[in-house]
Amino acid sequence: MAEIFPFAALRYDPEKVVLNQVVTQPYDKISPKMQEHYYRASPYNLVRIILGRPDGEETEHNNRYTQAAGYLHAWRKQGILARDHTPSIYAYSQRFDVPGTSTKVERRGFIATGRLHPYRDGIIFRHEQTLAKPKSDRLNLLRATHAHFGQIFMLYSDPAQTIDALLFDGDHYEWQEVTDEYGVLHRLRRISEPSVLNIVQTEMADRKLIIADGHHRYETALNFSQEAATSANPGFRKNSGRVMMTFVNMDSPGLVILPTHRVVFGLARFSPDAFVAQAREFCEVKALGELDDSQAVKFLAEAGQKAISFVAVTKTGNLLLTAKPDSAGRISNEFSSRQRKLDVVHLHSLMLEEVLGISREQVVNQQHIRYLRSASEALSSVKNDDEVNVAFLMNPVTIEQVRDIAFAGEVLPQKSTDFYPKLLSGLTIYSLDNGNEQ
Numbered sequence: 430m431a432e433i434f435p436f437a438a439l440r441y442d443p444e445k446v447v448l449n450q451v452v453t454q455p456y457d458k459i460s461p462k463m464q465e466h467y468y469r470a471s472p473y474n475l476v477r478i479i480l481g482r483p484d485g486e487e488t489e490h491n492n493r494y495t496q497a498a499g500y501l502h503a504w505r506k507q508g509i510l511a512r513d514h515t516p517s518i519y520a521y522s523q524r525f526d527v528p529g530t531s532t533k534v535e536r537r538g539f540i541a542t543g544r545l546h547p548y549r550d551g552i553i554f555r556h557e558q559t560l561a562k563p564k565s566d567r568l569n570l571l572r573a574t575h576a577h578f579g580q581i582f583m584l585y586s587d588p589a590q591t592i593d594a595l596l597f598d599g600d601h602y603e604w605q606e607v608t609d610e611y612g613v614l615h616r617l618r619r620i621s622e623p624s625v626l627n628i629v630q631t632e633m634a635d636r637k638l639i640i641a642d643g644h645h646r647y648e649t650a651l652n653f654s655q656e657a658a659t660s661a662n663p664g665f666r667k668n669s670g671r672v673m674m675t676f677v678n679m680d681s682p683g684l685v686i687l688p689t690h691r692v693v694f695g696l697a698r699f700s701p702d703a704f705v706a707q708a709r710e711f712c713e714v715k716a717l718g719e720l721d722d723s724q725a726v727k728f729l730a731e732a733g734q735k736a737i738s739f740v741a742v743t744k745t746g747n748l749l750l751t752a753k754p755d756s757a758g759r760i761s762n763e764f765s766s767r768q769r770k771l772d773v774v775h776l777h778s779l780m781l782e783e784v785l786g787i788s789r790e791q792v793v794n795q796q797h798i799r800y801l802r803s804a805s806e807a808l809s810s811v812k813n814d815d816e817v818n819v820a821f822l823m824n825p826v827t828i829e830q831v832r833d834i835a836f837a838g839e840v841l842p843q844k845s846t847d848f849y850p851k852l853l854s855g856l857t858i859y860s861l862d863n864g865n866e867q
Contacts, residue, residue: 536683579854
């Protein structure tokens with residue numbers, strides 16, 4: 430079902446740049462502070478293309494997107510970016526410490542291009558909703574540059590780990606390495622042997638794919654491929670029907686999903702006592718006393734093994750909220766039985782909407798809510814920010830839940846999953862103007 434293809438990537442020439450000075454985190458994970466750091470790191474840093482600062486007043490013909498295309502053209506002409514000679518796939522590993530633990534993990538995958546399919550085809554599945562604004566931004570960049578700079582993070586199932594064994598066993602391929610700002614070691618090597626490529630393509634042909642990260646970019650690529658269908662250039666039409674992906678085996682031990690905690694702010698009439706009283710309608714409430722972030726996360730993990738649970742942090746104390754047995758029945762029937770078993774659906778439907786009165790539209794627009802990976806930051810925000818009302822510490826969604834929801838054609842609330850670490854942008858670049866891909 431899944432069609433994957435080798436491609437000749439554009440890559441930074443290591444003799445002309447230092448790799449860790451030019452690659453970046455995905456565009457939507459780049460804070461203003463990170464953007465400034467990337468700008469200072471190198472005049473060839475990819476941020477100038479994927480999240481550039483406009484050079485002067487933007488007009489129809491001179492704006493951040495046309496400037497991005499100008500950088501891409503100039504860097505190719507200067508040889509800063511050079512195209513590999515033969516279509517290849519790229520083995521990609523990430524070695525890292527799981528945040529908040531001393532556990533060392535390696536996540537393995539490979540980069541190739543994959544054929545785009547509408548979700549209705551039942552080959553590629555999403556697990557979360559998307560927003561219009563990010564898709565519009567990425568579409569404008571794709572129209573201007575005709576290139577993909579980051580990979581869509583795709584999950585496939587291979588319990589025997591056949592593909593990983595093929596790509597990672599043996600030392601006859603040279604590794605390229607870079608360590609990012611989070612201490613993650615990224616390793617990449619190019620594989621172009623026709624026999625190996627054929628085996629990987631054959632192995633992937635019966636797989637279904639789940640988008641782990643990159644929903645907006647995937648849907649943008651799909652929209653652009655429909656625009657390109659009228660192009661007179663057959664090579665461009667073909668290439669536009671594909672997008673660069675990193676394929677990761679969901680059955681491998683290196684797959685890590687972190688929780689995303691919620692911080693609620695700006696509710697003028699919020700009262701901790703009133704919140705607790707209303708929460709008792711849906712949850713058993715237990716006072717926890719003083720806890721640091723590691724204690725809170727450990728306590729929550731233990732509670733989550735028995736029932737849907739989250740820790741609520743207010744300015745007057747820490748609370749364990751455990752869903753009552755009948756709470757799932759209080760959630761709207763528009764959610765399936767699978768969705769109603771999720772902590773995050775209980776939180777959004779019962780705590781945010783029913784108890785705190787935050788509408789779904791406000792959640793989508795990130796009004797009164799922000800998201801944090803760090804439990805320590807969530808606790809600190811309640812203590813130190815007068816505008817913050819309450820923080821909810823969450824257990825992570827499991828890969829089994831993601832798989833079951835996605836394959837059922839359903840979705841999770843936004844910011845339900847945090848696959849760690851992120852895939853670096855700029856390790857490989859897929860130019861749609863290349864005319865001789867397979």
